[in-house]
Amino acid sequence: xxxxxxxxxxxxxxxxxxxxxxxxxxxxxxxxxxxxxxxxxxxxxxxxxxxxxxxxxxxxxxxxxxxxxxxxxxxxxxxxxxxxxxxxxxxxxxxxxxxxxxxxxxxxxxxxxxxxxxxxxxxxxxxxxxxxxxxxxxxxxxxxxxxxxxxxxxxxxxxxxxxxxxxxxxxxxxxxxxxxxxxxxxxxxxxxxxxxxxxxxxxxxxxxxxxxxxxxxxxxxxxxxxxxxxxxxxxxxxxxxxxxxxxxxxxxxxxxxxxxxxxxxxxxxxxxxxxxxxxxxxxxxxxxxxxxxxxxxxxxxxxxxxxxxxxxxxxxxxxxxxxxxxxxxxxxxxxxxxxxxxxxxxxxxxxxxxxxxxxxxxxxxxxxxxxxxxxxxxxxxxxxxxxxxxxxxxxxxxxxxxxxxxxxxxxxxxxxxxxxxxxxxxxxxxxxxxxxxxxxxxxxxxxxxxxxxxxxxxxxxxxxxxxxxxxxxxxxxxxxxxxxxxxxxxxxxxxxxxxxxxxxxxxxxxxxxxxxxxxxxxxxxxxxxxxxxxxxxxxxxxxxxxxxxxxxxxxxxxxxxxxx
RNA sequence: UAGCCCGUGGUGUAAUGGUAGCACACCUGGUUUUGGUCCAGGCGGUCCUAGUUCAAGUCUAGGCGGGCUAGCCA
Numbered sequence: 001x002x003x004x005x006x007x008x009x010x011x012x013x014x015x016x017x018x019x020x021x022x023x024x025x026x027x028x029x030x031x032x033x034x035x036x037x038x039x040x041x042x043x044x045x046x047x048x049x050x051x052x053x054x055x056x057x058x059x060x061x062x063x064x065x066x067x068x069x070x071x072x073x074x075x076x077x078x079x080x081x082x083x084x085x086x087x088x089x090x091x092x093x094x095x096x097x098x099x100x101x102x103x104x105x106x107x108x109x110x111x112x113x114x115x116x117x118x119x120x121x122x123x124x125x126x127x128x129x130x131x132x133x134x135x136x137x138x139x140x141x142x143x144x145x146x147x148x149x150x151x152x153x154x155x156x157x158x159x160x161x162x163x164x165x166x167x168x169x170x171x172x173x174x175x176x177x178x179x180x181x182x183x184x185x186x187x188x189x190x191x192x193x194x195x196x197x198x199x200x201x202x203x204x205x206x207x208x209x210x211x212x213x214x215x216x217x218x219x220x221x222x223x224x225x226x227x228x229x230x231x232x233x234x235x236x237x238x239x240x241x242x243x244x245x246x247x248x249x250x251x252x253x254x255x256x257x258x259x260x261x262x263x264x265x266x267x268x269x270x271x272x273x274x275x276x277x278x279x280x281x282x283x284x285x286x287x288x289x290x291x292x293x294x295x296x297x298x299x300x301x302x303x304x305x306x307x308x309x310x311x312x313x314x315x316x317x318x319x320x321x322x323x324x325x326x327x328x329x330x331x332x333x334x335x336x337x338x339x340x341x342x343x344x345x346x347x348x349x350x351x352x353x354x355x356x357x358x359x360x361x362x363x364x365x366x367x368x369x370x371x372x373x374x375x376x377x378x379x380x381x382x383x384x385x386x387x388x389x390x391x392x393x394x395x396x397x398x399x400x401x402x403x404x405x406x407x408x409x410x411x412x413x414x415x416x417x418x419x420x421x422x423x424x425x426x427x428x429x430x431x432x433x434x435x436x437x438x439x440x441x442x443x444x445x446x447x448x449x450x451x452x453x454x455x456x457x458x459x460x461x462x463x464x465x466x467x468x469x470x471x472x473x474x475x476x477x478x479x480x481x482x483x484x485x486x487x488x489x490x491x492x493x494x495x496x497x498x499x500x501x502x503x504x505x506x507x508x509x510x511x512x513x514x515x516x517x518x519x520x521x522x523x524x525x526x527x528x529x530x531x532x533x534x535x536x537x538x539x540x541x542x543x544x545x546x547x548x549x550x551x552x553x554x555x556x557x558x559x560x561x562x563x564x
Numbered sequence: 565u566a567g568c569c570c571g572u573g574g575u576g577u578a579a580u581g582g583u584a585g586c587a588c589a590c591c592u593g594g595u596u597u598u599g600g601u602c603c604a605g606g607c608g609g610u611c612c613u614a615g616u617u618c619a620a621g622u623c624u625a626g627g628c629g630g631g632c633u634a635g636c637c638a
Binding site: 008009011034036038068070071073074127128131132135136137138139140142169170172173182183184185186188191193194195196210212213214216217233234235236237238239240258260262265271313314315316317318319320321322323324326327329330331333337342344368371372401403404412413414415416445446447448455456457458459460524526527528529551552553554555556557558 | 586
């Protein structure tokens with residue numbers, strides 16, 4: 001894995017890092033991953049994690065985990081725990097380097113005083129509204145606050161009293177004194193501190209002034225001596241400010257480098273929108289298997305390696321992108337194909353009676369566990385007179401290219417026998433309820449008979465007398481639009497929700513070995529796809545499986561093309 | 565509208581100024597006791613216009629197109 005990475009050309013960030021190491025600018029590198037604990041991590045965060053942890057790893061450096069907990073109103077301990085669990089699951093390790101921006105509140109406070117004394121920050125008594133209106137616009141410069149030139153002593157006193165809690169929320173802020181006419185609006189005297197009488201998950205009621213992102217982030221990077229602070233393009237406009245604070249303070253110069261976040265077709269990755277899906281009951285929670293959250297993907301059956309491999313093949317650049325979700329699915333199948341145990345299960349059963357097979361006979365057939373891994377060995381599956389096959393594997397009036405079972409047609413039962421359909425039993429409504437077939441004893445195990453007969457199709461099956469029952473949940477893309485946020489004006493992005501994203505199959509019949517299927521293990525139900533036990537809803541005896549992803553299905557593709 | 569950033573096949577991403585490559589997707593064919601996997605082949609691209617140069621995806625200028633930014637969010 002790492003040899004692959006070093007062999008391929010370096011992306012632009014790795015090029016910078018390699019150069020910094022080569023020129024001796026840094027002896028070693030240190031990156032950081034700075035989640036805000038206000039939501040669950042999703043596939044987009046996984047990109048940032050793979051980049052920050054992955055690059056450090058490639059160059060023998062380390063990565064700090066630092067929670068950006070500067071807004072007590074939105075942040076919760078539950079999220080901190082979930083984030084740590086997800087990063088670990090993804091396969092990365094921050095050792096003991098778990099930090100919090102709130103660890104630095106005291107240092108930040110002291111640095112703020114230093115800037116006030118140096119005439120580079122001041123307390124502004126304007127309301128939020130006034131500040132907004134005097135900030136100017138994209139084309140017009142801002143108007144200086146009437147408090148901009150008050151003396152350092154007064155600001156110092158006011159700032160001290162802000163900290164003590166003498167003033168209500170929103171009554172005053174501390175602002176950096178930079179340039180109200182700057183073309184970059186972030187430089188127009190940005191707010192450094194606001195008053196928030198809120199209880200912080202970690203610092204409790206110790207503080208009632210909280211630093212803004214711009215004032216906290218770069219300084220936290222510097223305190224930790226982060227060499228390369230990697231973030232997404234949204235922060236590009238903040239870099240001048242990031243550098244300004246560091247220069248004014250004369251502290252360790254961390255360097256911020258931005259890359260484009262990765263968008264994926266048919267999915268949304270915005271915490272706000274994901275939260276909305278949950279709150280409006282469109283999904284069951286952060287870990288709904290249709291969610292692009294790491295907890296959702298995990299529950300769905302995605303492997304960490306497949307997600308890392310995905311971001312590795314996608315690469316890093318600065319241009320806007322919308323990655324075909326098929327790429328993600330490809331990486332998933334690639335990994336699952338390698339490791340999944342093969343089993344047989346019938347999702348939509350139709351009964352088959354083999355009329356010339358002894359009623360009291362049960363044979364144990366040999367089945368290969370994983371053709372991609374010989375060491376996975378073999379298992380026995382029971383075969384008897386009554387079986388279930390997939391309803392879709394039978395057609396009464398099949399088209400030419402249909403290779404499966406039909407009246408008078410012979411097919412192979414995988415690892416079983418070759419059978420021929422002799423009779424179709426229907427109910428009063430005309431629906432097929434049972435098939436009567438005959439088998440050829442010379443085809444045991446599915447082998448070809450000595451007469452050289454050929455068969456076009458091989459289908460899967462389960463012994464009706466030995467099958468275990470299960471519920472199986474089939475998932476499709478959560479959205480039916482390639483870009484779910486692309487809404488004709490006046491429309492709602494939720495209108496793009498795919499009404500068929502969940503299909504629950506309740507009468508599934510699985511081979512007996514699945515009775516003790518384990519959570520966290522992927523199984524390939526042959527010819528159908530990859531499945532896993534649902535970690536929440538499955539009970540011993542009441543099995544619930546999630547379909548992680550279907551197998552590539554050229555037959556289904558042909559059908560779809562025909563239709564439309 | 566101002567500043568910053570970005571334009572390479574359908575998608576994603578490469579190419580010291582020197583043969584535009586790789587992956588996915590798509591299309592063929594082969595193997596196959598999974599219509600899976602695997603294997604072989606194919607389709608398809610440098611936003612435009614000038615300029616510099618023996619040579620431009622790459623450098624220069626001007627266009628055009630897209631993204632971000634006017635939170636006391638991060």
